[in-house]
Amino acid sequence: MMRKVRADLHLHTCLSPCADAQMQATAIVREAKKAGLDMIGISDHNSAENVAAVVKAGAREGLPVIAGMEITSEEEVHILGLFNTEQDLMNMQDVIYQNLPEGDYGQAYGPQTVIDEWDNVVGANSRLLLGATALTVEEVVDAIHERSGVAIASHIDRERFGLIGQLGFIPEGLKLDALEVSSLSSFEQEFDYPIVTFSDAHYLDDIGKSCTCFIIEDASVDEIRKALRNEMGRRVVVN
Amino acid sequence: MKLTELIEKLNLDVRSAKANLDREVTGGYASDLLSDVLAHSKEGNIWVTLQVHHNIVAVASMKDLVGIILVSGREPEQETIDKAEKENLVIMVTEMPTFELVGRLYNLGVTGM
Numbered sequence: 001m002m003r004k005v006r007a008d009l010h011l012h013t014c015l016s017p018c019a020d021a022q023m024q025a026t027a028i029v030r031e032a033k034k035a036g037l038d039m040i041g042i043s044d045h046n047s048a049e050n051v052a053a054v055v056k057a058g059a060r061e062g063l064p065v066i067a068g069m070e071i072t073s074e075e076e077v078h079i080l081g082l083f084n085t086e087q088d089l090m091n092m093q094d095v096i097y098q099n100l101p102e103g104d105y106g107q108a109y110g111p112q113t114v115i116d117e118w119d120n121v122v123g124a125n126s127r128l129l130l131g132a133t134a135l136t137v138e139e140v141v142d143a144i145h146e147r148s149g150v151a152i153a154s155h156i157d158r159e160r161f162g163l164i165g166q167l168g169f170i171p172e173g174l175k176l177d178a179l180e181v182s183s184l185s186s187f188e189q190e191f192d193y194p195i196v197t198f199s200d201a202h203y204l205d206d207i208g209k210s211c212t213c214f215i216i217e218d219a220s221v222d223e224i225r226k227a228l229r230n231e232m233g234r235r236v237v238v239n
Numbered sequence: 240m241k242l243t244e245l246i247e248k249l250n251l252d253v254r255s256a257k258a259n260l261d262r263e264v265t266g267g268y269a270s271d272l273l274s275d276v277l278a279h280s281k282e283g284n285i286w287v288t289l290q291v292h293h294n295i296v297a298v299a300s301m302k303d304l305v306g307i308i309l310v311s312g313r314e315p316e317q318e319t320i321d322k323a324e325k326e327n328l329v330i331m332v333t334e335m336p337t338f339e340l341v342g343r344l345y346n347l348g349v350t351g352m
Contacts, residue, residue, distance in 0.1 A: 074292055075273065136292045136316075167294055168274035 002233060005219055008032065008211040009041030009066055010080060010154065010180065010198035013050040017110030017130055019202040024119040025050070025057035027204055032063060035208025039219040041198075043068035043080050045129045046100060048093045049114045052086060056117035064219035070154060071096060071144075072130075073137045078154035078161045080180060081144040084221045088147040095143055099133040137163070141175050150225050152178045153193075155200055178228050183210055184238060194228045197238055213237040240264050240348060242305055242329065245285070249343055251308060251331040254315055255323035262305045267349045269341050273298050280304060285349065287337055293319040300326045310337045 012019035058065035067089040083089040114123040144151040153163040216223035227234035265283035282303040306329035
């Protein structure tokens with residue numbers, strides 16, 4: 001049966017060096033439920049090593065967690081990739097790691113903490129997660145699609161790291177599934193892509209501040225894709 | 240100064256639109272942020288950047304720039320070359336890093352204001 005699913009699919013965890021240390025699995029799930037969300041997505045910069053932890057923490061509380069990653073293209077454009085399975089996502093992570101600058105960067109831009117589903121620290125990532133990959137925007141989008149994922153250009157209304165802020169335009173024929181805006185009120189331009197809005201939360205307080213409702217049957221990326229395409233009665237309600 | 244003259248004096252290698260080297264260079268712009276180049280470069284400028292993806296061609300064409308010089312030995316992607324040939328846009332490469340190249344351009348009389 002179709003239902004309305006309130007979703008914030010762009011959340012960072014303590015793995016992103018720019019995110020708050022409190023962005024841990026149980027805390028994120030707790031805050032998401034408090035904010036009235038029915039589904040969340042985890043998308044750290046160029047890594048997915050905390051996705052499994054939040055998926056498990058969400059499962060305990062009955063909150064579906066979409067496996068995602070926010071990928072930085074060669075042009076320093078941020079693209080959100082959302083995947084059906086953790087397997088697809090980990091496969092994507094391999095590609096991203098192969099295309100990030102090599103070497104041990106320690107915690108140069110801030111802590112990149114790997115946690116388990118109980119928020120225990122289990123490691124630290126020392127890759128340059130805030131770096132750009134060697135993949136063009138087109139290659140990033142294609143790589144997401146090859147793994148049956150959904151590709152969304154992040155915060156295109158922001159000057160830094162947004163598709164339009166970096167390039168000044170949306171390249172012709174770019175096969176994006178949607179564009180994300182930070183807030184609908186700041187956004188007046190019209191594009192030939194569906195629009196969604198998510199919080200891009202780096203702090204617990206920001207979770208759910210922007211969200212999008214999907215009219216779908218279950219909380220999955222395949223259903224989200226159908227909603228973005230207005231297929232089989234699925235649709236998007238931005239609010 | 241004509242583009243051909245710059246190419247010769249700075250020993251640049253031309254990677255596309257080799258028949259279109261006659262234009263006059265009226266100034267220069269150096270930036271790696273495409274939206275910035277779109278906003279602030281001027282027609283007749285030569286553009287210095289390290290970006291090698293094909294969207295640089297779109298930006299240079301939109302702004303009617305004379306050509307793009309890729310620095311630090313970076314080579315344009317094949318798609319970039321194909322698109323540049325189609326748009327008749329000159330792409331050049333040099334081993335020099337941006338700072339050095341821009342200094343030499345300036346010494347040759349190519350200014351940024």
